[in-house]
Amino acid sequence: GAGVSQSPSNKVTEKGKDVELRCDPISGHTALYWYRQSLGQGLEFLIYFQGNSAPDKSGLPSDRFSAERTGGSVSTLTIQRTQQEDSAVYLCASSLVSAGAEDTQYFGPGTRLTVL
């Protein structure tokens, strides 16, 4: 089947605007993750959803960032009042059950966000 998909692939926005990034996980995967890859830095964990449990938001850098997952499937990452430092590639991943080291996270192609 299809892998993790993300849209848009590229987004250019002006400072101060809000943006929404979308992630469609692999069908049947209960766990969904968002990461951010900034220039010269590694991938940074943002947020994690597992089934109907409360999401782990410990990686969100500020209250301008939020994410939701509707119906246990599609997820949207929203960045309000974007700043230039938000420019990065935002990666979504999903996994079957989030069962530790034997579980595999499958990554999407990413959304490249540029804030002017």
Place this chain on the structure above:
Amino acid sequence: AQRVTQPEKLLSVFKGAPVELKCNYSYSGSPELFWYVQYSRQRLQLLLRHISRESIKGFTADLNKGETSFHLKKPFAQEEDSAMYYCALLTGGGNKLTFGTGTQLKVEL
């Protein structure tokens, strides 16, 4: 706090030469470590995980708890190995990956 360090941003080797991509970690719990790879214009994908103790595409990695290292090795580099390699540590109760900054491997002919 957990941390993954990949000291080399770029590693350039000749085809057929041995490769070692370094990874060191800092973590108070029992570490679960992975190597991810991103080939040009492709998405990030799992290469290997330490619990499997297997060789993937000729690559192996051994967890050394004494040295807190998980270096990735291959005895003979191939051109198709050129890619970005990320070392990652599973934390947060088994659901978060903490990544290193990555090493770009370039295999020259």
